[in-house]
Amino acid sequence: MHTGLALLALRRTLPRGFLFFALAVLAVAALRDWGVSAVVLDAVGDDASARAFARQGVWLLLGVFLLPALVLRAGGTIPRWRRTDSDWLASRAVGHGTVVLSTFAGIWAAGAALILAGAVCAEIAAGGSPPAWRLVRTLEHPALVLFDEDEARCALADLADVPRGARLRLRPTVLPGAGPSADVEFRVRAGGASSTASARLAGRTSIELPLELDGADAAELELRRVAPGAIVVLPRGSASLLTPAASERQATLGMAARVLLLVGAWVALALGLGAWVQGPIAAALVLCAWLFPWFWNAAPQWFPGGDLFLAAIVVGDGLVPAPLSASTLAGFLACVGGGLLLATRGLASWRSAP
Amino acid sequence: MRFPMDPETIAVAGLAHYRDRMANSASEPAFRLVGLRKHFPGPLGLGRHEVLHGIDLSLERGRMLGLVGPNGSGKSTLLRILAGIERASAGELRVLGGSPERADVRRRLGFLPEVSPFPEELSARSALDLLGSLQGLSRADRRERVPAMLARVGLADVGRRTLGRFSKGMLRRFGLAQAFLHEPELILLDEPTAGLDAVGVGVLQELRGEALARGAAVVVSSHIFSDVFDPADELCVLIEGRVAAAGEPERLVADGSRVRLELENAGPEAVERIERAAAEAGAKVVSRGPGAGALLELYRRLGDAS
Structure with missing residues (x-):
């Protein structure tokens, strides 16, 4: 890799005007009162919700306003080389691979700088970082409904690797029935241990229970109506497994890691496609490749940044998203390798017209 | 090696510097082209646009070739192929004993493009440092040579100014600086006098003379005959992508009826x-x-x- 070329790419990706715009967007995000969003959207407005909305909001602003610009710049890099730079660049004693790798590193480093600034802004906006809970995974279970019944139960399987101190988070909701609300008791039994929580439900809300497994690898979840009231529904996939996290700041780290891999994959692919089609088309192709799986929640686990919106929702819930899997890292490396290979092959001809 | 040096030192030290490097390839010409062709795809990829039609040409080391021809005759394309920017469509091409697609061959080349597309975001000093490093100059060499070369071409005072704020003439001087910075063995200059003022032309003549003195070969393209007639050892006239005439300048114009006579102390x-x-x-x-x-x-x- 050539450091000088990487620095040139970094500088070209973050020209002064764009840098001022980026800092202005991030400053607005950092100074905004996110407690208002917490009241409007969650009807709660406590400090924890405000912190969660602040972190989520800063990452969404970064994603909407700044990151697509990086893809556009990456896509336009090789067309620009062909238009103007080839005269000084192509006659130098460095191989195409070095030129492409250095340029990728420079643009990615520009993205990393924006992501770092975004992370700092998210923490400034959140204003505090007490201990938090990390989402390990969503548990498979059938839907439970308390209609006429007084109780309903189901099994929660695949709990063999649950660490000590884990919690179960349930997201039940109510439908108008014999009243606007329902008094419900939630109980989890495993081995010889059990834990219980009671709540009056009047909308979609979260209930958390300690999960003591006493050596068992499965548990039974039971919902019991305490008094007549509304219909209670626990939809499929609304039970999640949580483990303690040292601080809420890990939510920001989880988002930063996802966005960093996503930007790396985007930049490499846009750089590669830019060697074959026009820059804006290359950028649009790359963004579209991610939009479809995002819209339909159909991204495979190896897709870098494929779970970004789900992770943002988790952060908005005040949780720390699950750590990145090895398959996501492998997918990232495959995208980068493929993109850089496309770019290097495309540079076999620096100019296509006299 | 101290840089810049006076011409006498260059003549001695420069030749010593080159002796080892060129020992194994002294018999190789600076470049040799046999039946070189170049075509580009036509509009929408249909058909093809032929730019060079079977060029046969060679140049020995230590000599200067003047490449003349009207606009569109293929001079720039030929230089870009020699510089490794373009790939020839057909024919044989050997530059400094190898293919210009090899990085170790390009390291020994200096190229001044027709336009000056250097990175306009960088200061002259940073840009020259970057271009020198891309040609394999060590950090220590660059620290010594970059300020000296900027002073040589008269840009020392504006070394911190970005290239985007340079005038056309200043950019041409910068182009000369980057082409000669790493003491290349083959120097390709595309319309070097375009946009250069009289002082700049003087600098060009000095740098070119020193390069020839240390055994480098120089190719200068121009559509102005007088730019290359005097200094060139050989001339090649390109017309519509073909070598219309080639040889020593005096021989080429021996049959001509128009000559230029320049007098000194002429009242x-x-x-x-x-x-x-x-x-x-x-x-x-x-x-x-x-x-x-x-x-x-x-x-x-x-x-x-x-």
Whole structure:
């Protein structure tokens, strides 16, 4: 890799005007009162919700306003080389691979700088970082409904690797029935241990229970109506497994890691496609490749940044998203390798017209 | 090695510097082209646009080739192929003993493009440092050579200014600096005098002379005959992508009926006598004007006076 070329790419990706715009967007995000969003959207407005909305909001602003610009710049890099730079660049004693790798590193480093600034802004906006809970995974279970019944139960399987101190988070909701609300008791039994929580439900809300497994690898979840009231529904996939996290700041780290891999994959692919089609088309192709799986929640686990919106929702819930899997890292490396290979092959001809 | 050096030192130290590097390839010409062709795809990829039609040409080390021809004759494309920017479509091509697609061959090349597309975001000093590092110059060499070369081409005072704020003439001087910085063995200059002022032309002549003295080969393309006629050891006339004529300049124009005569210390009376003598010999003087170095001499005189 050539450091000088990487620095040139970094500088070209973050020209002064764009840098001022980026800092202005991030400053607005950092100074905004996110407690208002917490009241409007969650009807709660406590400090924890405000912190969660602040972190989520800063990452969404970064994603909407700044990151697509990086893809556009990456896509336009090789067309620009062909238009103007080839005269000084192509006659130098460095191989195409070095030129492409250095340029990728420079643009990615520009993205990393924006992501770092975004992370700092998210923490400034959140204003505090007490201990938090990390989402390990969503548990498979059938839907439970308390209609006429007084109780309903189901099994929660695949709990063999649950660490000590884990919690179960349930997201039940109510439908108008014999009243606007329902008094419900939630109980989890495993081995010889059990834990219980009671709540009056009047909308979609979260209930958390300690999960003591006493050596068992499965548990039974039971919902019991305490008094007549509304219909209670626990939809499929609304039970999640949580483990303690040292601080809420890990939510920001989880988002930063996802966005960093996503930007790396985007930049490499846009750089590669830019060697074959026009820059804006290359950028649009790359963004579209991610939009479809995002819209339909159909991204495979190896897709870098494929779970970004789900992770943002988790952060908005005040949780720390699950750590990145090895398959996501492998997918990232495959995208980068493929993109850089496309770019290097495309540079076999620096100019296509006299 | 101290840089810049006076011409005498360059003649000795430069040759010593090159002796080892060129020992194994002394018999190889600087470049040799046999039947070189180049075509580009036509609009929408249909058909093809032929730019060079079977060029046969070679140049020995230590010599200068002038490449002349009208606009669109293929001079720039030929230089870009020699510089490794373009790939030839067909034919044999050997530059400094190898293919210009090899990085180790390109390291020994210096190229001044027709336009000056250098990274406009960088200061002249940073850009020259970057270009030197891309040609394999060590950090220590760059630290020594970059400021010296900027001073040499008259850009020392504006070394911190970004290239985007340079005038066309300053960019041409910067282009010369980057082409000669790493003491290349083959120097390709595409229209080097375009946009250069008289002082810049003087710098170009000095740098070119030093390069030839240390054994490097120089190719200069121009559509202005007088730019290359005097200094070139060989001339090649390209017309519509074909070598229309090639050889020593004097031989090429021996049969021609138009010549340029440049006089020194020539007052009006001397010029009139020469015109009369020409008329007596059956020739006619069709134009009269200042010589190539007249403007530079005027600058120097005015500078001394002030």
